[in-house]
Amino acid sequence: MDMTPRLHPKAEEPLYAQIYRHFRETIMDGRLAAHSRLPSVRQLSSSLSVSKITVETAYQQLAAEGFIESRARSGFYVAELEERAIDESGELIVLSHLANGQSTHSPVQEGEAAGTERTTAPPIAYHFHGSIIDLEHFPFTQWRKCASEALDLFRDDFSFYGENQGEPELCEEIARYLQRARTVRCDAAQILLGSGFQQAIGFLALMLGPDRRIIAMEEPGYADVREVFTQYGHKVVPIPLEEDGLDVESLAESGAHAVYVTPAHQYPRGMVMPIGKRLRLLQWAQETGGYIIENDYDGEFRYNVKPTPSLQGLDQDGRVVYISNFSKALSPALRVNYTVLPPALLERYLQHFSFYPCPVPRIHQRTLQLFMQKGHWDRHVRRMRSLYGRKHAELLHAITSIMPKDRVEVVAQFAGLHIVLRIKLAATAEQLAAEAAARGVKIYTTTKSWMRLNLDVMPHILVGFGGMHIEDIRPGIEQLHEAWFGAEKKRARES
DSSP states (O other): OOOOOOOOTTSSSOHHHHHHHHHHHHHHTTSSOTTOBOOOHHHHHHHHTOOHHHHHHHHHHHHHTTSEEEETTTEEEEOOTTSEEEOTTSOEEEEEEEETTEEEEEEOOTTOOTTOOOOOOOOOSEEOOSSOOOGGGOOHHHHHHHHHHHHHHTGGGGGSOOOTTOOHHHHHHHHHHHHHHSOOOOOGGGEEEESOHHHHHHHHHHHHOTTOOEEEEEESOOHHHHHHHHHTTOEEEEEEEETTEEOHHHHHHHTOSEEEEOOSSOTTTOOOOOHHHHHHHHHHHHHHTOEEEEEOTTTTOBOSSOOOOOHHHHOSSSOEEEEEESTTTTOGGGOOEEEEOOHHHHHHHHHHTTTSOOOSOHHHHHHHHHHHHTTHHHHHHHHHHHHHHHHHHHHHHHHHHHSOTTTEEEEEOSBSSEEEEEEOSSSOHHHHHHHHHHTTEEOEEOGGGOSSOOTTSOOEEEEEOTTSOHHHHHHHHHHHHIIIIIHHHHHHHHO
16 A cells, blocks of 8 residues: 655645645544554655655654654554553543544543543544644754754764763753743753653652652642652652642641742643742742752743743752753654753762763754754744744633633633633533533643642633644634533533
8 A cells, every 4th residue: 555645845734744644644534554554754755855854743743643653663653543642731631533633632531440432522623732832833944954964063973872961062052041041040061951851850750869758749730740750759749729839838838858840830720930939939948958840831931921030040059950841842852851950969960870871862962952053943932932922812812702701710821832711610620621522622621630639629621722723713712612601501401
């Protein structure tokens, strides 16, 4: 069977998107069955006369959405579309029905037994995912040139493994960016590169060691972080949120040795921690000798508010570990994150853990280094901040003009690629998500983010906009309104 896509170079749709769409459709309609092997990147790029990065980008997008999977030393294969997976936001999902260029993710009930029969949802027309980015505006031309230049300039480098912390030149670029954009105070020697957020947290769990076993986390918070710390033998203590972020008094009473926070854009509730609370949190760390693990989640994207300084930039005592990545602002397919270690943990790393090799390929590091050196990164962030700002404004306008204000409250709206709605209806978050899916709208609950789910709390719904076409936002919210408030009338009749 010929699986080669037919490309149209003069079309407005990028070549990588045409390749992605071809394989998505052949998988969806059954022409490519589960476990079928896709052409290798080299083979397909040669047969189509396109660059390997074009094919790699298409394959990475297919893999990110659960259509295909990579097998070590074997290539890419069509995935089982009913498998469980974890999305970028940490939400446990089921890959079920896929259509109209979007994947329909059904939240898995915590009590759902294995093998439970699932009903097929209608095609999803409006996918408000909180972690899908706008790939149509990825700077492919600049990235391709930097990759080609990296191969020419650093040819001799590729005979060696490279520095275990990461290429020093890339770490220098990251340090300069953090200093000017996020007020992070560091030098390149403090930066540790990694290939995934969970990996970075696992490494921190090792470095904190057996004498710092109690980790405090925001409640609700990022479920993946909780799981990683637990797997490394740490006790995770949930700390409730106030309207402006983590309850510092509850933290002080918890006996925690370290706390994980998302002050720039709390996940999943979305609030931005104000400067006063940041200073109180730093005071807790100074008084107790504890560490603050700062995930600068969505730190590049603020709307209608001035950026707040990073916690790390306010730290005078070396108590903050700073973590961020290039996933939201550039692409999750790059798999590059970075950790800024305070002096004491850096010394511990150098003494006990510096033999671990850097998992990020050197060619990717060198390409990213040139991309930043030439100013492409700063320009791209500015463009995406403007684009996402327009989408954010359109989403807020649609919600406030369509949804009844006494029933739907926007509780977080100043940062990131999603907003959070508090829904005042006699329904659970899962019911609301199911009703939305029945109208072709995909939204996400925050249920999995809780360690101890509070059933008295009104349901919160996460509505993303990064990957949405701006013209689809308002029609999607109109369908969401029909789903919830049409269903409300039905629930009232049945009660």
